[in-house]
Amino acid sequence: MSNVIDNDKFVQENFERLVRKYPRQKIVICNGEIFTGTDAVKKARQKYPKLIPLVLPVPAPEEFTHLL
Numbered sequence: 001m002s003n004v005i006d007n008d009k010f011v012q013e014n015f016e017r018l019v020r021k022y023p024r025q026k027i028v029i030c031n032g033e034i035f036t037g038t039d040a041v042k043k044a045r046q047k048y049p050k051l052i053p054l055v056l057p058v059p060a061p062e063e064f065t066h067l068l
Contacts, residue, residue, distance in 0.1 A: 006032065007054035023060040028053045 007029050011018070018027070018034075028040040030053040035044045044053040 003031070003051040004054070007052070011054070011056060018056075018058050019061055019064075022058040024058065026055060026057050028055050030054065 010029055010032050022034075022036070025036065026040075028035040028044045030044040030048045030051050033044075033047070035041070035053070037043070041053055041055065044051075
């Protein structure tokens with residue numbers, strides 16, 4: 001499985017947790033690990049230089065209230 005697919009799968013499996021823990025933040029996911037902060041991409045690339053990080057803007061829980 002490619003790294004990009006792994007990142008997508010991680011988001012799919014952990015989306016609710018990400019929304020609760022990181023609302024309104026941009027996070028970086030690489031190899032199933034979450035990086036935060038202004039240098040998140042740099043940290044992910046340093047730790048996993050051969051992998052492609054995924055930058056994800058996380059919505060807030062209240063953005064989903066219309067679905068209730």
